[in-house]
Amino acid sequence: MNKHNIRNPTVAPEMNIGRRDFLKASSAVALAPIILTSRKGGAQIIDPVIPPSPPTRPWREELPNAIAPLEQVDALSPTPTGVADPLGDECGRADHQRWGEFFGDSSLPPGSADLYELRATERSDWVFHPDYPPQRIWGFEGNTADGPALNPTLFGRYGRPIICRLYNELPQDHVGFGTPEVSMHLHNLHAPSESDGFPGDYFSAFKAGPTLGGPGRFKDHFYPNVYAGLDEYGGIGDPRQALGTLWYHDHTLDFTAPNASRGLAGFYLLFDHLDSGDEHDRTPGALRLPSHPYDYPLVFQDKRFDADGVHFYDQLNPEGTLGDKVTVNGKIEPVLRVASRKYRLRLLNAGPTRFYEFSLIAPRSGAQPFQYIGNDGNLLPAPLTRKRIRLGMAERADIVVDFSRYAIGTELYLVNRLGQLTTRGPDGVEAPGTRVLKIIIDRPPPKKDVSRVPAALRPLPPLDPLEIAAAPVRRWEFARKNGLWTVNDLLIDVTTPRAEIVRGSAEVWELVNPSGGWAHPVHIHFEEGRILSKTVDGIDVPIPLHERGRKDVYVLDKNTTMRVFLRFRDFTGKYVMHCHNLAHEDHAMMVRFDITEA
Numbered sequence: 001m002n003k004h005n006i007r008n009p010t011v012a013p014e015m016n017i018g019r020r021d022f023l024k025a026s027s028a029v030a031l032a033p034i035i036l037t038s039r040k041g042g043a044q045i046i047d048p049v050i051p052p053s054p055p056t057r058p059w060r061e062e063l064p065n066a067i068a069p070l071e072q073v074d075a076l077s078p079t080p081t082g083v084a085d086p087l088g089d090e091c092g093r094a095d096h097q098r099w100g101e102f103f104g105d106s107s108l109p110p111g112s113a114d115l116y117e118l119r120a121t122e123r124s125d126w127v128f129h130p131d132y133p134p135q136r137i138w139g140f141e142g143n144t145a146d147g148p149a150l151n152p153t154l155f156g157r158y159g160r161p162i163i164c165r166l167y168n169e170l171p172q173d174h175v176g177f178g179t180p181e182v183s184m185h186l187h188n189l190h191a192p193s194e195s196d197g198f199p200g201d202y203f204s205a206f207k208a209g210p211t212l213g214g215p216g217r218f219k220d221h222f223y224p225n226v227y228a229g230l231d232e233y234g235g236i237g238d239p240r241q242a243l244g245t246l247w248y249h250d251h252t253l254d255f256t257a258p259n260a261s262r263g264l265a266g267f268y269l270l271f272d273h274l275d276s277g278d279e280h281d282r283t284p285g286a287l288r289l290p291s292h293p294y295d296y297p298l299v300f301q302d303k304r305f306d307a308d309g310v311h312f313y314d315q316l317n318p319e320g321t322l323g324d325k326v327t328v329n330g331k332i333e334p335v336l337r338v339a340s341r342k343y344r345l346r347l348l349n350a351g352p353t354r355f356y357e358f359s360l361i362a363p364r365s366g367a368q369p370f371q372y373i374g375n376d377g378n379l380l381p382a383p384l385t386r387k388r389i390r391l392g393m394a395e396r397a398d399i400v401v402d403f404s405r406y407a408i409g410t411e412l413y414l415v416n417r418l419g420q421l422t423t424r425g426p427d428g429v430e431a432p433g434t435r436v437l438k439i440i441i442d443r444p445p446p447k448k449d450v451s452r453v454p455a456a457l458r459p460l461p462p463l464d465p466l467e468i469a470a471a472p473v474r475r476w477e478f479a480r481k482n483g484l485w486t487v488n489d490l491l492i493d494v495t496t497p498r499a500e501i502v503r504g505s506a507e508v509w510e511l512v513n514p515s516g517g518w519a520h521p522v523h524i525h526f527e528e529g530r531i532l533s534k535t536v537d538g539i540d541v542p543i544p545l546h547e548r549g550r551k552d553v554y555v556l557d558k559n560t561t562m563r564v565f566l567r568f569r570d571f572t573g574k575y576v577m578h579c580h581n582l583a584h585e586d587h588a589m590m591v592r593f594d595i596t597e598a
């Protein structure tokens with residue numbers, strides 16, 4: 001299938017839907033051999049009847065005791081440049097913004113940025129679980145101290161720019177779901193548009209998305225690692241806007257669900273003088289939170305497996321495929337062995353479509369308390385003690401668990417208690433839930449644990465009621481129309497902005513889910529926002545404490561409206577807002593908005 005044929009942005013939305021469904025249905029056999037979707041006339045979708053994934057025996061594989069971060073490379077060849085480098089085989093991206101301020105001239109001076117390389121690639125021998133056969137997956141491969149790894153965690157630091165060169169080496173003749181182009185989004189870095197991973201900027205050596213100048217073997221991403229507020233505050237911006245837990249994933253137009261589900265997703269952790277990533281840091285003000293190797297990211301994905309134990313995803317169905325198996329860092333029901341000390345766990349729901357409510361359960365004493373220190377990218381002003389965490393798609397939770405409270409040999413389980421039977425959204429909380437990860441406290445710490453969770457973490461910038469009152473309000477309604485997913489009645493058109501916002505301005509966005517049938521975790525690219533109000537069925541409800549920090553995902557439960565205060569600072573260009581239920585995003589609940597020069 002030629003993806004450029006899927007949608008013709010010049011036709012009316014109704015025609016657009018028909019053409020999209022027709023083309024998708026007519027190419028179904030070639031694209032995805034296992035299609036269990038049934039359809040009844042036009043765009044009417046009947047829930048597919050899919051047999052459950054084959055059973056697995058729990059706790060057969062172990063996660064590594066520590067993650068191995070992505071290693072820097074000494075040099076990139078050809079040398080990165082501010083303008084795109086088609087002669088060097090770079091795809092036709094827009095010029096890097098503010099390059100001159102950081103690097104002086106058009107090519108990168110040695111030592112002025114941290115350099116990384118990732119390769120989008122296929123592996124043929126991944127084992128999700130020993131009861132399932134080794135199988136093909138995709139991932140971003142990079143070098144670590146343990147050798148090449150898929151989706152290694154990238155450690156960045158504020159004030160230290162990164163150039164991350166992404167090669168697309170996905171097989172052009174691939175089998176099954178997904179498409180071999182890639183647009184790598186770094187969720188939710190304060191990044192210039194051309195490095196944000198805009199959905200229309202997908203590329204391979206043979207194809208370029210509709211918003212890209214041409215194909216290429218690689219694309220350079222310039223991550224300035226500055227706080228929002230660069231223009232306002234000078235230096236590297238306002239440190240209250242710091243982000244800590246970010247992640248990179250494919251964002252290719254129409255194919256984010258299958259591509260990310262195939263494995264194109266990893267973590268990007270950012271540190272600064274406060275959250276310095278060193279629990280031994282003696283610098284005044286340093287938080288000294290548990291640090292690597294006791295800072296451990298955990299990514300959850302829902303996946304469905306066929307009768308042979310092979311992963312599949314129905315990319316043609318606007319309701320996607322709900323996974324009934326949960327992978328943790330790519331493994332089903334794995335074991336994590338920990339020392340009896342504090343750990344910082346970064347939890348990420350990478351979708352495509354399952355919501356979670358996690359608790360840490362001790363079999364004899366029930367749900368265990370932990371410190372909830374950060375929601376989405378940001379540290380909260382103060383830690384909260386909690387026993388459960390809810391995560392919509394793309395939401396993150398940053399928590400600290402003190403395993404020194406338990407005897408050596410204790411076994412704990414991370415349990416999802418949120419029931420969900422369809423891709424439409426979560427049902428109720430149910431006991432006992434599903435165990436997704438077993439944690440065994442199996443050793444004393446090799447050294448004394450000097451890490452802490454201070455009573456004050458990162459201050460929040462105060463909200464100014466006058467500024468909020470003066471900000472224009474923009475309303476966005478997320479609804480199902482004709483069997484597809486729309487924002488203000490329209491499908492995504494990546495070539496046309498639906499809002500143009502002057503750089504440096506602020507707005508209130510009213511996000512509306514008028515339906516009692518679906519939940520939509522809405523993600524707004526570029527800057528994090530603050531939830532001002534939430535109403536359910538027209539009635540104001542309090543904003544929970546853990547959602548009063550800065551956020552980049554706003555979960556619109558059924559019949560919910562949220563008002564969010566947003567700023568658009570420092571960079572210009574095209575960005576998107578979309579539902580992060582990846583099936584909704586692909587079918588086509590997304591809008592392009594542009595930040596423009598004054």
Ligand SMILES: [Cu+2]
Nearest residue numbers: 520579581584
């Ligand atoms: Cu949605």
